[in-house]
Amino acid sequence: MMQVNWFQILIDWVYGLIFWVYDVVNWIVGIILWVYNWVWGVIFWIWDLVFLNLDFLIKAILFPGLIFVVLALIYTVWFTRKMWGRIQMRRGPFHMGKFGGLQLFADAIKLISKEVIIPDGSRRWMYRILPSILLVIVLLPFAFIPWDATWYIADLSVSLVLVFAFLAAVPILALLIGWISGSKYSLIGGFRAANNQFAAEIPIIMSSVGPALLAGSLSLMAISGAQSSVWYVFLLPINFVTFLVSSVVAVGTFPFDAPVADSEIIFGWRTELSGVYFTLTYFAEFAEQMLYSALMVVLFFGGASGLPFLPGFVNFIIKFLIVMFFFIIVTSSFYRLRQDQITRYCWKYLLPLSMLNIILVLFGLAYIDGLAALVMGG
Amino acid sequence: MSDGEAMTLARELVNKMPDIEVVPSIDRLDIKAAPEKIRDVIRFLDEYINDLFPESCFGVDLRNNQYEMIYIFWSRNKRLLVQVRVLLEGEPPEIDTVSDIIAGLEWHERETHEMFGIKFKGHPDLRPLLLPDELVGRYPMRKSFMTDRSRLAESGLPQPKPRPPKEANE
Amino acid sequence: MSPDILDEAIEIWFGPQHVSAHGWAAKLTLIGDYIVECDPHAGYFHRSAEKVLEFRNFRQGPLVMERLCMLESFLMEYPYVSAVEQIAGLEVPERARIMRTILMEASRIHSLQFWWGQFAAELGLFTMLLWPWVDREYFLDAFEELTGSRHAVSFNTPGGVKYDFTDKFLKKLDRALLRIEERLPKFKDMLLHGPTFRLRTKNVGLFSAEQGLRWGLSGPNIKACGVPMDLRKDKPDSNLAYDLADWEVPTVHNEEHPGQSDAYDRMVQRFLEVETSINIIRQLLPQIPEGPIIDPKARAKANRLPEGEAYGRVEGTRGITSLWLKTTEKAQTAYRAKIRGPCFASYYALKHLVPGSRFADFIVIFGSLDPYPGLWDR
Numbered sequence: 001m002m003q004v005n006w007f008q009i010l011i012d013w014v015y016g017l018i019f020w021v022y023d024v025v026n027w028i029v030g031i032i033l034w035v036y037n038w039v040w041g042v043i044f045w046i047w048d049l050v051f052l053n054l055d056f057l058i059k060a061i062l063f064p065g066l067i068f069v070v071l072a073l074i075y076t077v078w079f080t081r082k083m084w085g086r087i088q089m090r091r092g093p094f095h096m097g098k099f100g101g102l103q104l105f106a107d108a109i110k111l112i113s114k115e116v117i118i119p120d121g122s123r124r125w126m127y128r129i130l131p132s133i134l135l136v137i138v139l140l141p142f143a144f145i146p147w148d149a150t151w152y153i154a155d156l157s158v159s160l161v162l163v164f165a166f167l168a169a170v171p172i173l174a175l176l177i178g179w180i181s182g183s184k185y186s187l188i189g190g191f192r193a194a195n196n197q198f199a200a201e202i203p204i205i206m207s208s209v210g211p212a213l214l215a216g217s218l219s220l221m222a223i224s225g226a227q228s229s230v231w232y233v234f235l236l237p238i239n240f241v242t243f244l245v246s247s248v249v250a251v252g253t254f255p256f257d258a259p260v261a262d263s264e265i266i267f268g269w270r271t272e273l274s275g276v277y278f279t280l281t282y283f284a285e286f287a288e289q290m291l292y293s294a295l296m297v298v299l300f301f302g303g304a305s306g307l308p309f310l311p312g313f314v315n316f317i318i319k320f321l322i323v324m325f326f327f328i329i330v331t332s333s334f335y336r337l338r339q340d341q342i343t344r345y346c347w348k349y350l351l352p353l354s355m356l357n358i359i360l361v362l363f364g365l366a367y368i369d370g371l372a373a374l375v376m377g378g
Numbered sequence: 379m380s381d382g383e384a385m386t387l388a389r390e391l392v393n394k395m396p397d398i399e400v401v402p403s404i405d406r407l408d409i410k411a412a413p414e415k416i417r418d419v420i421r422f423l424d425e426y427i428n429d430l431f432p433e434s435c436f437g438v439d440l441r442n443n444q445y446e447m448i449y450i451f452w453s454r455n456k457r458l459l460v461q462v463r464v465l466l467e468g469e470p471p472e473i474d475t476v477s478d479i480i481a482g483l484e485w486h487e488r489e490t491h492e493m494f495g496i497k498f499k500g501h502p503d504l505r506p507l508l509l510p511d512e513l514v515g516r517y518p519m520r521k522s523f524m525t526d527r528s529r530l531a532e533s534g535l536p537q538p539k540p541r542p543p544k545e546a547n548e
Numbered sequence: 549m550s551p552d553i554l555d556e557a558i559e560i561w562f563g564p565q566h567v568s569a570h571g572w573a574a575k576l577t578l579i580g581d582y583i584v585e586c587d588p589h590a591g592y593f594h595r596s597a598e599k600v601l602e603f604r605n606f607r608q609g610p611l612v613m614e615r616l617c618m619l620e621s622f623l624m625e626y627p628y629v630s631a632v633e634q635i636a637g638l639e640v641p642e643r644a645r646i647m648r649t650i651l652m653e654a655s656r657i658h659s660l661q662f663w664w665g666q667f668a669a670e671l672g673l674f675t676m677l678l679w680p681w682v683d684r685e686y687f688l689d690a691f692e693e694l695t696g697s698r699h700a701v702s703f704n705t706p707g708g709v710k711y712d713f714t715d716k717f718l719k720k721l722d723r724a725l726l727r728i729e730e731r732l733p734k735f736k737d738m739l740l741h742g743p744t745f746r747l748r749t750k751n752v753g754l755f756s757a758e759q760g761l762r763w764g765l766s767g768p769n770i771k772a773c774g775v776p777m778d779l780r781k782d783k784p785d786s787n788l789a790y791d792l793a794d795w796e797v798p799t800v801h802n803e804e805h806p807g808q809s810d811a812y813d814r815m816v817q818r819f820l821e822v823e824t825s826i827n828i829i830r831q832l833l834p835q836i837p838e839g840p841i842i843d844p845k846a847r848a849k850a851n852r853l854p855e856g857e858a859y860g861r862v863e864g865t866r867g868i869t870s871l872w873l874k875t876t877e878k879a880q881t882a883y884r885a886k887i888r889g890p891c892f893a894s895y896y897a898l899k900h901l902v903p904g905s906r907f908a909d910f911i912v913i914f915g916s917l918d919p920y921p922g923l924w925d926r
Binding site: 430431434439452457482483484485508510519 | 762888893
């Protein structure tokens with residue numbers, strides 16, 4: 001019979017238990033340490049990220065970025081409505097806040113809190129998602145607007161091209177919204193929106209070639225910097241006019257508002273949108289208008305240059321409001337054109353004029369000696 | 379402007395269609411025609427007056443299944459108001475359409491059809507024009523149309539209780 | 549037209565829930581951008597006025613009539629009043645005769661002002677919607693001063709008029725006239741001389757005088773074709789005072805298409821109408837004599853009419869407005885009253901006018917005929 005040393009077994013078992021407990025504690029401590037290190041690592045990483053990019057973040061979120069742009073959008077709508085009111089012999093918004101300044105917030109809250117009615121014949125998920133994409137696409141190019149020598153978000157060497165690339169998606173979204181709404185009026189409006197862009201896109205890009213050639217760059221920053229001695233609006237007045245008119249066409253606002261002609265096709269591609277989705281497209285239109293105004297300031301009015309005692313972005317905003325006022329004057333004094341007339345007008349008058357201007361610029365750069373030195377590189 | 383216009387027109391008309399009653403006055407010509415003659419009369423007027431302006435055409439309920447169709451024309455060149463009356467009898471009253479001769483009367487006839495139940499033979503489009511669906515075929519401009527009770531019956535609401543007849547001794 | 553083309557046609561309902569379809573609807577068949585068939589539907593505004601008139605006595609009748617078209621209430625009352633006066637054999641005092649004429653012309657001016665605004669809004673310019681409507685208020689103020697009501701005036705009554713002119717009213721009417729005289733050149737600049745207005749309205753909705761007469765168009769629509777068909781001149785009414793003023797029937801001559809009129813001509817015509825009306829009022833205002841404003845026996849005579857038939861007509865803003873009245877012996881109400889609204893014909897004319905035009909031009913053609921749903925539905 002084998003001698004069993006119960007005592008030895010007990011001792012071994014106790015030792016084993018102790019080591020096991022020790023290992024478990026070690027394991028838990030290891031986990032805690034790992035989590036601790038990981039959390040700290042993340043915090044440090046975020047801290048580093050924020051600390052190193054604090055400048056960029058403030059710019060992207062606060063000042064020339066999202067919050068500023070949305071506020072500017074709201075006050076541009078207010079400015080437009082107030083100016084329309086003055087031109088049309090009425091008072092415009094005046095109830096909410098001083099001079100009706102809070103009216104647009106009230107409107108936005110009202111529109112957002114309205115019931116969303118989605119038609120049966122529509123594609124529901126596209127109906128829900130497309131208006132937001134539209135607004136995002138229109139707001140994105142604001143990242144490349146050089147409000148000032150310091151206050152800008154991003155500066156790419158091809159930002160001018162990139163802005164137009166973003167804007168080319170707008171009529172496609174309008175057409176899609178019209179298509180998926182399941183209404184004939186929306187469909188007609190969508191095709192009209194596509195037609196507008198079809199008419200306006202070539203003249204508008206052609207008109208922006210002139211400033212780019214003179215500045216020798218496709219970067220908006222460089223173009224606005226190159227105008228420190230002379231604004232391009234004095235060198236390229238024809239280009240400015242073609243750009244202004246074709247941008248009104250591209251936005252699809254009043255004289256060229258065939259896509260949303262309310263007396264013809266109710267509200268065009270926006271007919272079936274309701275509540276918050278309508279709000280998004282409504283603001284997207286004004287954001288596009290703002291974007292084109294800002295582009296005009298950059299391309300033709302020398303961006304941030306101007307009165308020397310003011311900060312650059314203040315100069316920019318003053319010029320921006322002046323260009324916006326051009327927009328308002330145009331939108332409140334002409335009758336709506338038919339869509340075939342829009343195409344004819346853009347292709348027969350604006351396109352040749354903008355092409356002529358490119359040729360003039362090329363000749364000028366080649367044969368006028370002082371010109372290149374005057375305009376390039378500022 | 380002169381009363382000659384109405385007189386000559388009346389004389390021409392009587393020469394062509396002797397069985398028609400014509401009453402000319404200074405600036406007005408009243409014609410009474412039989413229903414089967416109406417197309418001839420209108421065609422005659424159309425040929426004779428070069429700026430015939432169809433003012434209106436409508437029916438009148440004369441009770442006892444008698445209806446009158448009245449056509450009113452105005453000629454600016456002759457300063458002449460022409461009124462053609464046609465007496466219709468029977469149920470449903472029938473008359474030939476003149477909308478293919480004078481297009482402007484198409485809708486007037488359409489309205490008369492739905493309001494009086496006068497049938498226009500050969501009219502291209504006799505869909506109801508003004509009335510809501512539940513009144514189609516009820517001919518509301520007829521004198522026999524009860525304005526209040528008839529609508530109540532259609533609506534499906536409970537009918538009001540008839541008033542108890544007054545007792546003679548009360 | 550081959551059947552395959554018709555397969556691609558889409559049917560679209562223009563109204564009744566459309567921004568510019570206020571109480572009417574038309575079914576349009578479109579192939580591409582072109583309308584191939586137009587089927588106007590009436591009845592959305594039907595108030596069975598003819599049946600109602602069979603239950604209203606002869607002093608209540610004008611109130612029913614003026615509610616058919618609130619824009620020209622003074623003119624709308626007149627056919628009924630005229631028919632009753634013819635049957636009852638009432639003579640209208642000289643003073644009332646001139647007062648009626650003045651107010652009918654004033655009513656015509658403010659109705660046309662309303663139409664300018666409406667037509668401009670249909671063409672997509674809201675500035676021009678509000679400008680004439682501001683000036684229209686001056687007339688409405690004057691009417692309110694006279695009758696206590698802006699639209700439902702209830703002024704004409706068998707045998708005379710209900711309210712006498714006061715100094716305050718005359719001052720307000722004078723102010724309204726001065727205002728429209730001062731503003732007419734501006735409206736002409738905005739409407740007739742605007743380049744985009746010409747683009748939209750020239751050669752749109754073209755029809756000849758013969759066609760117009762055939763469809764039953766009257767008033768400014770036919771006068772724009774060069775036919776001076778105007779009841780005020782052609783058939784002088786002894787109860788109205790058009791013979792006291794010196795004026796000519798205005799017409800328009802289209803040089804491109806003689807004997808035809810397009811939407812532009814009809815707008816020109818309506819400007820001439822306003823000038824003529826101002827001229828008539830200016831000439832009649834000093835001619836108002838002292839005297840009674842109503843035949844003293846009118847009330848008794850209009851209470852019960854003898855058996856008879858009468859046809860009361862007036863040249864309304866939109867064309868010949870008339871009422872055929874039949875009464876029986878000792879009648880308190882009409883046996884049959886048939887109202888002819890001029891717009892019945894212009895609405896019907898769409899059926900022939902619209903096919904072949906572009907979809908965007910539909911509302912221009914509709915607006916240029918100046919139809920008012922209350923006048924065709926009655």
